[in-house]
Amino acid sequence: MGNVYAKIYFDKNKAVPETLEEHTENLLRELERIREIYGEDLKNSGVNEDFWNALKIACLFHDLGKVSSHFQRKIRKYLNETARIPRALNKEIPHNYLSGIFLYAPEIKRTIPKGYFDYVLFSVLFHHNRNLDFSPEYFRKVIELDIKNKIYDLNWLKKYGFSISSVLTDKAGILYKKLQNYYFNSSNKVKNIKRNRIFILLKGILHRLDYSASAHLPVEEGKICNLEEKLISYLSKKSNFRDLKPFQKKAKDLRNKSVLLTASTGVGKTEFAINWIGGDKAFYTLPVRVSVNAMYDRLISVFKGEQEKIGLLHSDALFYGMGKSEEIEDSLSIEEHIVRTQAARQFSMAITVTTADQLFTAVFKYPGYERIYATLMYSKIVLDEPQSYSPDTLAVIIKGLQEIAIYGGKFCFMSATIHPFINEYLKDYAEELEPVFNPEKKHKIKLEDRSIEELLSEIVSQFNRGKKVLVITNTVRKAQELFKRLSENKDVNVKLLHSLFIQKDRIEKEKQIKIPDKPIVWISTQLVEASLDIDYDVLFTEISSLDSIIQRMGRVYRKQGRVINEDSEPNVVIATQEPSDKGKIYNKEIVNFTLEALREFNCQILTDDKKQDLMMSVYDIRKISNTSFYKKFTENMELLDAGFEADTKRDAQKLFREILNVNVIPKKVYDENFDEIQKAIEIVLDKTRNHLERLRAIYNVNKFTLSMPIYKLKQVIPTQIVSGKFGKEILTVDFDYDSELGLDTSTEPNFGEII
Structure with missing residues (x-):
């Protein structure tokens, strides 16, 4: 046959082949x-020399099934070459299933370390998730008439000390039974193997090696050296920095442990x-993309000189910074940014800042999840600001942390408000560490038994006194209603930020809210609770x-040195009546x-240690055990403890995120920018364009989109504007849009609970 091909790449629209030998060399x-x-580090997970030898064999043999005539013909057609297929074989069998037969050759089987044969076999057989839709008779026939005759195309294995003298066709039946047992999870032995730490590690690392070799990216970047010194060097540039705080220094002594830390906002978590x-x-997780982006920028600043070891991972990470390429690090071109984003998707970076869904979907054990668990076995996870997650999502995260800790990984779970x-x-x-509280007095609260609308005059009064005023509502609609009413007063400088702005406008508003003109009124939603580093004078919020509530308080008097005294007027005003979510977002009982x-603290200063006392009281298990909030959490924990699994990664993502979102362009925006959007779509679909041009074009379309829960579209009929070849579905929705107000859904009552 000549060369046996493993991959085809396209360079300037020309097919470039990679041989099976070359691909295997890349894995090794x-x-x-x-x-x-x-x-x-992996020694702590039970890795020894036998493990490395077994993994090497898995790398060498994982793709040998690609000698299949069907596979070669599929590849060769791109090269204008042909491959003859035996006449009786009319259907392709996935190459990973065929690769397993070579491991049964006696001279190969005896080289596999004792106790590792099934680990290697199942890792090879299922390094891809393919349908098992062929009979055992046909499986044997393919091996007999095709695979058996290809061993001479594998002579290159000799340079690694392996030689296959023959293919044992009579083992096809045994191999097929193994395939069935694993695929259908139909034997206790297989179930035990699937939960074995060494098997998860071996299969998971094989996945990562294969992905990295295929992408021609390093599976791991080097570690960050002298981390503590770099951190202190970065902090020393701040005028008020003297030294790490005692609890920050103690972190060094806790590096071999998982920790739970309750610490006030702004104390240095x-x-x-x-x-x-x-x-x-490490993986540093945060609940929303805007806070992930901010933390990524922060770590890039801390580790200047080693920023190539910091990764960014979320669904839009590739486009972060593309609109302002000059702001990307001086040494980093757009092309390098793309490569680094791809490397982050391979989990290659020393520290990856990510949304939690990129890791914790693995709790649902979808096919290939081992890639994530294997990596986390020798990594650390930081869970920052976990209060933003729903009880369903919290259960998934808690279950994941428990399992990862059992397998050898470590985690730091930290927040100003950890539920007891x-x-x-x-x-x-x-x-569980001693809580760290800010001793400064920051917040004096006032409960107003009125709705947030009824506090508009007080809001204007604070503005007229030169204050930076932050207003937080529970829904987008309520935020928009307040904005409209305050905008009627031309003397009030009022701005609005929520989730229903197109990306271009939202990015600009997120910049503006961080550096407000004074005086000003900014109206927002839960969006600003943990995602933005802002410091305002007074807060008006719905209950x-x-x-x-505690997270919202953290947006006023945030900076060190800003304190309040007993004679001061309240700087946190809570409207206790008629919250706009009507119990659909925040549990009524809670x-x-x-x-x-x-x-108990009305018109009093609420210190951070008292806030924690309140958390212990409100979320006491005895008190909340009958609430729907806690029942939902425990039901999900019980389901996961019982071994619930997802069939696919996509299903796992839906389960984790609970709500499936779609990208939409408001029709008004689409009409006003029709030429630019259509031109960008044409570039994306034009395969003669280079990779960078097409990525820029996708970015240019994305900047006009906003993300919306798909179930909210039940009452409207969206229009799809791009074909499936675009890579993602983008719809238009016939709602009015304004760059100051956002998407106006006031004509559709079902949109009221978007936050």
């Missing part, structure tokens, strides 16, 4: 890389987490759950407990 090179960088990471591989019941679920897996607890 990456195997040596991961062993060199993290070999010592991030610096604690960085010092806790040390020189280890979370500590109960994690206390056996982590050390919500206590953890949410909100009632919150209001009951806060009444």
